Amino acid sequence: MNSSPHTSPVTTLEKLASELGCSIVDEKLAIHLDNEDELKHLKQCFHIPTKKDLPAIEKSLINEEDNCIYFCGNSLGLQPKKVKDYIDEELDKWAKMGVHGHFIGKRPWALSDECIVDLMAKIVELCFLQGCFVGFDLAHAVGNVELHLHDWDVDFACWCSYKFVIPPWNSYTLFHILTLELELSQGVDGFRLSNPPILLVCSLHASLEVFNQTTMKALRKKSILLTGYLEYLIKHYYSENIAEPEKPYAKIFTPSRIEERGCQLSLTFSLPIKAVYQELKKRGVVCDRREPYGLRIAPVPLYNSFHDVFKFVQILGESFDAAQKTEEPNRNKN
Incomplete structure (x- = not known):
């Protein structure tokens, strides 16, 4: 084409x-x-x-x-084939080692979002503060149209990934923010409240691997x-x-x-x-x-x-x- x-x-x-x-x-x-x-x-x-x-x-x-003719990706994307394998890996790890799974394996539960940082780089960019805060709700934009948040000097944006980025339900609503008067860990990690939900990370991981095959x-x-x-x-x-x-x-x-x-x-x-x-x-x-x-x-x-x-x-x-x-x-x- x-x-x-x-x-x-x-x-x-x-x-x-x-x-x-x-x-x-x-x-x-x-x-x-x-x-x-x-x-x-x-x-x-x-x-x-x-x-x-x-x-x-x-x-x-x-x-x-x-x-079927599936034209409902705006509401829920289709399941990537690797999702089940990745979820099964984590369930198997849970069965075999219990709490030790927090820091062991391909996706340590306490740090599981870190293993997909490189894949998420196309979506999440750090922005520079430009006078006032500017934010966008990108619920129907992420995975659907090109976004250049960094180039646009956007201060923060939020979106849901269960539509065009595929993972199910309300998985991984991301909040992208720049600088506040808080002492936080560097990057988006500073806004993490607890362990990332590992089963949802597995879904996102499988999806972003597909996105990583293209642009x-x-x-x-x-x-x-x-x-x-x-x-x-x-x-x-x-x-x-x-x-x-x-x-x-x-x-x-x-x-x-x-x-x-x-x-x-x-x-x-x-x-x-x-x-x-x-x-x-x-x-x-x-x-x-x-x-x-x-x-x-x-x-x-x-x-x-x-x-x-x-x-x-x-x-x-x-x-x-x-x-x-x-x-x-x-x-x-x-």
Whole structure:
């Protein structure tokens, strides 16, 4: 994918489609983009749920052995395959040596965060004090867009890692701060209240090892094109058409400027959100419904593909058709 972060995704897609002799909406383009994707190997680092293991699927509508379309990385990232091994190592150490595990092994519990400092260097940088304190809430930014906290002279920032940085639950909410009138240990260690939670460190360790195989610049480059592709297909197929007032449509209320968004698109529909969401779940799509009428779709560059996007847009059409048929009897009753 020879696209620049500053090039419009549509321009890149049009150029590639022209070279391939097809349209942007052709499946051929999605397959080509995946074949040329320099980050496609990272997908093998994650467990991707199969459709048969999901709740609410309808067996007659799916191939149960297929992987689901997981577009919910904004809410909880997929599990890196090494997580279980790392957690098992610590449980085994606990069973064999008890309290001595605090200072022995690859991840001594009392110092376990120190073993991932080098991996975290891409995320946590020391900043210089610039007059007043400036801080940012980066909950949906870390692991999603490029951050240069040091270059920006940011004094502090906080974020959660269970979204785009992958580890589960509320693991490792990090607080990055510079200088206060306190006598603290050097660096972020001065703000540590107790032993780091070792099982959560294991999850973060496995995740950051994946991030260490690439760069945020490369991830962001793919993300811009991946989300731009999703945006184009949704607008192409499901824009509101005044000439066809009965045709279901979707609206994207995420900013269209790539500088103002990450990988996620938030959608609303002309059909009831609950009906569309249920039909998507039946077909093995995992996404994020938000009351009262929003659906958040997040293709994550670490493990989502262009063909995932292509298939999602097709399934969205099937879900519209099914939801519309469900709503018609209710409309006639009224």
